[in-house]
Each structure stands twice: as C-alpha cells, then as structure tokens.
Ligand code: AMP
Ligand code: MN
C-alpha cells in the first residue's frame with residue numbers, strides 16, 4: 001500500500017476501553033469513511049486488537065491496522081496520555097505493565113464511586129461498571145452513566161461538574177511515570193507519541209515544558225493534528241514538534257458516533273511535518 005495519499009487516523013477507542021463501537025464496528029466505520037490506515041489505541045489495553053485484525057482478514061478489507069495503545073501517566077500530578085504505535089501486543093512486559101494500569105483504574109473507579117455516593121449520587125459505580133461491559137473502568141463510563149441519569153445535560157457538563165480536578169468525583173491519579181510508559185512502549189518495539197497535547201489546557205510555558213520533558217524521557221513523536229483544533233493550535237504543535245525534534249502524528253480520538261469527531265475526519269496532513277509513518281520502522285510494517 002502507498003502511504004502517500006492515504007487517509008490516516010492513529011488514535012481511537014473501541015469497547016475494549018471507553019469507546020462505544022466494538023473493534024469490528026470501528027473497522028467497518030473506518031472503511032466506510034475511507035480511512036486506509038488506522039491505529040486502535042484503547043486506554044491501557046490491547047484487548048481489542050485481535051478481534052479487529054481477525055475481522056479485517058475475514059472480510060478482506062482494504063485497511064491497514066496498526067497495533068496501538070493509549071497509556072495514562074502521571075506528570076506533576078496531571079494525567080498525561082502517551083500513545084504507543086506499532087507495539088507488539090504479545091510482549092509480556094507490556095502486558096504486565098498494562099495489567100497494573102488496569103488494576104489502578106479499577107481501584108480509582110471504586111474510590112470515585114465512594115466519593116459520589118457520599119455526595120448523594122447513588123449507584124454510579126454499578127452503573128459505570130455496566131457501561132464498561134468488562135473493560136477496565138474509565139471516567140468516560142462514569143460520565144455517560146451520570147449524563148444518562150440526569151445528573152448533567154451531557155457528558156461534557158458531567159466532566160465540568162463532577163469529574164474534573166477538584167470536583168466530587170475526581171480522584172487524584174496514581175499512574176506510572178512518563179519515562180516508564182515510554183520505556184515499556186520501546187521494549188514492545190513501538191514508538192511513543194504524546195497524545196492530544198492541547199487537551200491538557202496548559203499555559204504555553206507548561207506545554208513547552210511537558211513536550212521538552214517528554215522528549216528527554218525518550219519520546220518519539222507528538223500528535224500535531226487532532227480531530228478538533230484551531231489553525232493556530234495546529235501551527236503551535238507543529239512548531240513544538242520541530243523545536244524538540246519530535247516526529248508528528250495525527251488522530252481523531254474517536255469514541256462514539258454522533259458527536260463532532262469521526263474516524264478520519266479532519267485528518268489533514270500539512271506539509272513540513274516529519275510524519276511518524278515516514279520513519280524506518282513503518283516501512284516494513286506497512287508494505
Ligand atoms: P480516564 O482515562 O479514566 O481518566 O478518563 C479519561 C477519558 O474521559 C478520556 O479518554 C475521554 O474519553 C473522557 N473525557 C475526558 N475529559 C472529557 C470531557 N471534558 N468531555 C468528555 N469526555 C471526556
Ligand atoms: Mn477515552
């Protein structure tokens with residue numbers, strides 16, 4: 001497959017984490033949207049990948065699936081997400097690391113439930129668990145349950161009211177470090193990408209600091225094109241990628257149909273970016 005002229009989306013979620021489409025449904029939607037190369041990057045799990053590969057092979061679909069994962073890390077008490085691309089999902093050290101992350105997720109989720117219960121929101125833990133359908137719990141599951149049960153008008157307002165820093169349902173994270181996540185991704189043969197850098201709502205100074213420390217920790221690339229962003233934001237991220245000698249990646253961070261984001265939507269490839277798929281590692285993998 002020619003990488004040039006491909007529609008590429010390297011960040012999205014399935015029901016293996018907090019997405020709402022199963023891996024086959026996600027692949028079908030990507031094909032319908034004419035995406036040629038997709039990475040499924042579920043939170044702290046690679047469980048959705050075999051089913052997605054199996055579906056592509058069985059249906060002989062014209063799409064290339066990159067093995068991915070999105071790892072939650074702690075940087076100065078902020079939740080920072082690192083996407084791993086081209087990882088070997090069978091790497092035992094990776095699987096161990098991710099299984100610890102999922103335990104931390106479930107412990108945190110139980111504490112979120114207790115805090116909400118104290119504040120008079122009853123049944124949220126069981127509700128979130130039923131939404132997760134066996135996946136490790138995410139704040140996204142809680143937010144959907146709270147929105148559906150009338151605690152706020154939409155998932156976005158649930159986050160503002162309950163789930164963001166300082167609010168009733170926010171539990172300080174105890175994720176592992178950026179360095180640890182990057183070294184595990186490398187051990188599994190992958191490349192480490194700083195996810196949605198503008199999503200952390202940092203000041204320009206703190207964002208520069210994060211990107212610099214990510215690079216110093218061994219990071220390979222940063223997402224410069226997101227599903228929703230201003231031209232200014234994109235230019236700023238491209239400049240940060242150049243200043244720190246990081247490659248560029250792109251991804252919609254799609255979770256469910258019906259919102260603003262979609263697979264492949266707004267996945268522009270502006271000139272002047274050192275794209276991650278042009279790196280040596282991809283040549284053998286994509287051919
Ligand atoms: P967690 O990984 O459990 O901390 O949950 C983070 C997830 O919650 C993200 O991956 C999104 O799916 C979702 N999320 C975070 N912030 C928001 C927001 N402001 N509005 C809607 N969903 C959000
Ligand atoms: Mn999510």
Ligand code: MN
Nearest residue numbers: 070081195196
């Ligand atoms: Mn994320």
Ligand code: MN
Nearest residue numbers: 011013070253
């Ligand atoms: Mn994501």
